[in-house]
Amino acid sequence: MSQSYESCALCDTRKRSIEYELPIGTIVACERCGLVSLVDSETSELVTCSYDAGYYHAAAGNASVGYTDYFGSEATSRDSFARSLAVGLTTRFPAARKTLDIGCGGGYLVRALADRGLDARGVDTSAFAVAHGVEGTAGRLVEGTMSVMADVAPFDIVTMMDVIEHLPDPVSAIRGAFSFLREGGSLVVLTPRYGGALLQRQGTEYVHFNSDHMYYFTEQTLSAVLRKATGSDVATQDVLSTLMDWHVAVPADVQHKYTADRDSIIAVVTRELDVLRGAGLLQFVNHLLDVLSATTITNQQDIRRVDDDEVFDADRRHEPASV
Ligand SMILES: [Zn+2]
Incomplete structure (x- = not known):
């Protein structure tokens, strides 16, 4: 049977290889980029899931998907x-x-x-x-x-x-x-994680194989x-x-x-920071250095000015009240 798969979400190609056949669908891997997805075994479309009350409480809905x-x-x-x-x-x-x-x-x-x-x-x-x-x-x-x-x-x-x-x-x-x-x-x-030790051990019983998981990374x-x-x-x-x-x-x-x-x-x-992306790292570092040195100079001037003002004010405070 020839299958027609959807375009891969990552690389746009339609070729897949079958990894696992499951009761909930077929686990397929993109032949070009390796992205793994769960598709309906009949239609080859991605599986979908609804997130209603039954999803969050098995007793209220479908025990095969979602949470207990x-x-x-x-x-x-x-x-x-x-x-x-x-x-x-x-x-x-x-x-x-x-x-x-x-x-x-x-x-x-x-x-x-x-x-x-x-x-x-x-x-x-x-x-x-x-x-x-x-x-x-x-x-x-x-x-x-x-x-x-x-x-x-x-x-x-x-x-x-x-x-x-x-x-x-x-x-x-x-x-x-x-x-x-x-x-x-x-x-x-x-x-x-797809492809790790847990999948190797569990195979088709892999804990993450659920019909609410369209993709496996x-x-x-x-x-x-x-x-x-x-x-x-x-x-x-x-x-x-x-x-x-x-x-x-x-x-x-x-x-x-x-x-x-x-x-x-x-x-x-x-x-x-956009400046990193747009202007490049070197320019950004130079910009930072400019800002830093300008700030230092400004601070030194401020300190000197404050000192002068304080001395001036202090002197003035000691002046006798004008007559
Ligand atoms: Zn792909």
């Missing part, structure tokens, strides 16, 4: 990971004040960042998730696609935690998220998507190494989750 009990039994572990991330982000980006979590779900990360004093916001297309936002997120979560946050931009940090694999066009999603950053701000992307294809969307070369790293680099004392449950149950990678893309 997102706001119930899973709340503690979600909160624990969110708090670890929040510690890491505030350590890594100490000057950050305003953050946006795209695909915020019930707002666990938004709450954890708000608790650390940040102006934290979240946006999610799921009306159910936003309506059931966790305690402490009132007024911080907005229902909709990320574009509804354009009026509130720019942000110091934009996060996409386990989100990019759910979106039909990962390149334009990253491009949109990146455009919400102020100059010098950073985009943090976390996604399951290796370190290489995640970097390629980020490069295409932002123009930056970005390295990726596993979750625990990243948290340790950010000086997080990783709690046992988070440690266990990312060693035994999950394999995920994180990438950080920083939006350069």
Whole structure:
């Protein structure tokens, strides 16, 4: 049977090789760039998923996709990971004040960042998730696609935690998220790692094979998507190494989750100052030196002038009142 696949979101070609046949569809890899996606076995189109109540609570809907009990039994572990991330982000980006979590779900990360004093916001297309936002997120979560946050931009940090694999066009999603950053701000992307030890061990039972995941990224294809969307070369790293680099004392449950149950990678893309992009590094450094030396000279003149004024004023204060 000859298959006609959609154009690859990363490189535009239509050729795929089959990686796994699953009950939920077929896992295929782009023959040119290696980007992996889940397609319907009959139509070869990307699978889609709805994020209603059934997605967040298996008893209310389809037990084969989504969460068992997102706001119930899973709340503690979600909160624990969110708090670890929040510690890491505030350590890594100490000057950050305003953050946006795209695909915020019930707002666990938004709450954890708000608790650390940040102006934290979240946006999610799921009306159910936003309506059931966790305690402490009132007024911080907005229902909709990320574009509804354009009026509130720019942000110091934009996060996409386990989100990019759910979106039909990962390149334009990253491009949109990146455009919400102020100059010098950073985009943090976390996604399951495809091709790692967990996949090798679990095969067709791989924990991340779900019908809500349209795409699966290796370190290489995640970097390629980020490069295409932002123009930056970005390295990726596993979750625990990243948290340790950010000086997080990783709690046992988070440690266990990312060693035994999950394999995920994180990438950080920083939006350069426009002057760096436009004028080049050398010119920027020269500009900085000019500013610095001008400031120094101005300060010296100010100091001298203040000294003179003080002496003058002091002398005048001792003058006898005029007659
Ligand atoms: Zn491709």
